[in-house]
Amino acid sequence: MTANCCVTSRALAVSPASGVQVQVKIRPLREADWPPVWVFMKPVIRAGDTYPYAMDMTVDGARKMWLEVPAATYVAEDEQGNILGSYYIKPNQPTLGAHVANCGYMVAEQARGMGIATRMCEHSQEEALQMGYRAMQFNLVVKTNEASVHLWQKLGFFIVGTLPGAFRRAGHDHVDAYIMYKTLVDESA
Numbered sequence: 100m101t102a103n104c105c106v107t108s109r110a111l112a113v114s115p116a117s118g119v120q121v122q123v124k125i126r127p128l129r130e131a132d133w134p135p136v137w138v139f140m141k142p143v144i145r146a147g148d149t150y151p152y153a154m155d156m157t158v159d160g161a162r163k164m165w166l167e168v169p170a171a172t173y174v175a176e177d178e179q180g181n182i183l184g185s186y187y188i189k190p191n192q193p194t195l196g197a198h199v200a201n202c203g204y205m206v207a208e209q210a211r212g213m214g215i216a217t218r219m220c221e222h223s224q225e226e227a228l229q230m231g232y233r234a235m236q237f238n239l240v241v242k243t244n245e246a247s248v249h250l251w252q253k254l255g256f257f258i259v260g261t262l263p264g265a266f267r268r269a270g271h272d273h274v275d276a277y278i279m280y281k282t283l284v285d286e287s288a
Contacts, residue, residue, distance in 0.1 A: 121177050123215065125222045128172040128185060133162060135182040136174065139207035140165070147269025149244045150203075154269060165203070170230065173222065175206075175215050183210035186219045188226055191236045200232035200283075216247075220254050224283060233284045241266045242275040256281040 128136070137158055144161065147154045152164065166172050169187035176182050184206040190197035202223045206215045227235055237256065240248055252258075256279040264273035 121213065123175050123177060123183065123213075123218055125173055125175045125219060128166065128174045132174050132182055132185075133166065136165070136185045136205075137161060139182075140185075140205050142208070143205055149241050149247070151239055151266065171226065173219070173226075175210075175219055183207050183213070184215040184219055186223055188223055188230070188232075190232075191238070198231070198233045200227040200230070200235045201238065202227075202235065216250055217254065220250070224254075224281075228283055234280060234282045236281075237277075237279040239266060240277040240279050241268070242277060243268070248277065248279075251279050254281070 140161060144150060144152050144156050145154050165187055169189040172187040174182050175184040186202055186204040188200055188202050191199040191201035204216055204219050258277045259280045260278040262276045265276040267273050
């Protein structure tokens with residue numbers, strides 16, 4: 100996919116602790132953003148509850164996976180420049196399946212509940228359209244990650260398949276995972 104990517108977007112988020120509205124800017128990730136992104140990614144990866152990444156993934160491995168493989172990577176930041184979350188966008192499959200986008204999102208623990216994931220997902224759908232994607236698919240949404248399942252459904256994604264026992268949570272049994280999908284263009288046009 101090519102084209103006009105990397106649009107900066109502004110939105111309001113609400114701090115769950117204070118109820119205060121926070122201005123959030125979503126923009127392309129810059130090299131200097133990687134260290135704070137890794138700070139909030141590392142404990143999520145180490146927990147082994149929501150992402151299939153190796154729990155002992157190195158900073159270099161994470162950087163390659165989050166920054167080098169995707170078509171584009173973004174951050175959400177507050178007015179002071181604090182990084183609140185990040186997401187990447189890439190083709191879900193090569194060549195004949197490359198018109199369907201795949202994204203991964205992570206939100207800093209202190210920013211959870213502020214609507215950051217919602218804003219990033221909305222932004223990613225806009226970016227996907229600008230980049231020429233026609234749909235978006237999440238390949239492994241862990242069933243026990245109920246907040247994400249609910250959010251993606253609220254944003255128009257459908258569960259199109261259940262993968263029985265496909266995710267092995269750290270220290271737990273195998274749990275089901277969902278494939279979730281959303282068409283971004285009017286197929287009848």
